[in-house]
Amino acid sequence: MNKINVLMVGSSLDVKGGMTTVVESFLKESQNSERISVQFIPTHFEKNNNLIKLFYFFIACLKIFLTLLKSQIDVVHLHMSERGSFKRKYIILLISKMFQKKVIIHTHGAEFKEYYQESNNSTKVKIRKLLQKADLVITLGEKWDQIIRTIEPKTNTYILRNSVDLPSDFNVNKEFGSSINILFLAVTTKRKGIIDLINASPGIIEHLESKRRKVIFTIAGDGDLLNESKQLTKELNLQDNFDFKGWISRQQIQNLLKDTDLFVLPSYNEGLPMSILEALSYAVPVVSTNVGSINEAIEDNKNGFLIEPGNLEMIENSVVEILNSPHLEEYRRNSRLICENKFNNKKYFNTMYSIYQSLQGR
Secondary structure: OOOEEEEEEEEOOOOOOHHHHHHHHHHHHHHOOOOEEEEEEEEEOOOOOHHHHHHHHHHHHHHHHHHHHHOOOOEEEEEEOOOHHHHHHHHHHHHHHHOOOEEEEEEOOOOHHHHHHHOOHHHHHHHHHHHHHOOEEEEOOHHHHHHHHHHOOOOOEEEOOOOEOOOOOOOOOOOOOOEEEEEEEOOOOHHHOHHHHHHHHHHHHHHHHOOOOEEEEEEEOOOOOHHHHHHHHHHOOOHHHEEEOOOOOHHHHHHHHHOOOEEEEOOOOOOOOHHHHHHHHOOOOEEEEOOOOHHHOOOEOOOEEEEOOOOHHHHHHHHHHHHHOOOHHHHHHHHHHHHHHHOEHHHHHHHHHHHHHHHHOO
16 A cells, blocks of 8 residues: 655644644544555744744745755645734745645634634735645534635635544543532633633522532643633632642643543633543533534533633522533533544544545545
8 A cells, every 4th residue: 555645734743732732633543554554744832032933934844945956745735713823824825836746734723714814915915826726724623614615615615523532531420529529621721711700600500519628720721811811710719629730741731630530611702622522522512602513522512612702690699500410420421422432533633644646546
């Protein structure tokens, strides 16, 4: 079997977020695959100095040019969000088309629609041009597929939902330990709803601790609002109920998920968060907002609840209802089943291989 050689482009693996998790899964798959060989070139890293970032991108473009010139590349696979990420991928798409390569645009940005709407006419033309020129645009769900097609109806899209490895060490029958563990796993920014979660927590704590259950909110992530979040818990006298972990390793995430009773992500804008899928894989029920394609992973009163962004009462009521429910085991089992059926890495990479094949006419 001849391997399909893929040049993959995205942000540095040091950049925190779901896109990095997706790229890492491709690289891991490539290491043991007889079907796909992935060469990864990062074009962006987290740095406050714009001049350094520009130089980093220039060097990356040079590497991409030389790779396309000297290596046998079958498909160029670009991971893209919005703003600076779009601008970088637009240039790389043009370079790739100079070499007549098949190009996949893999969309991740939760704010791509807003970016398009706020852009000037020149940028809008470039966005539509990129969507037209790409041989395939991967979208994360039905809603995002509609958004891309609305921006450029001629886009050749394919819905491919994010996926995760399925761990074997999950437990649908576990009892509450010494505390009820509620997990928030995301960057601590306004878009992710961290402040809403903290403001809704007093009612949650009051309801659950009235039954002599200690409640611990574990906040795994950092970001612009980390210090403000910590200060808010002090002002509400909730320091004993919040554990701020900062950004943690993959192994630490897995260890946390094993002990998590409920995952909460009250975001204002999303694609399809990897953190939610990871929670489902460990049979954890989820409370999150009905934005992006989250409704394709969370089904109301089946494996969690979908709430309105910014609605503190819905956060409180949904969390309390699940954790007090006599059907908590059923919520857990449904989370795992949904992940197995819809977000399974094995199925994902079989589909991805078929996509690569089809672009090559194999």
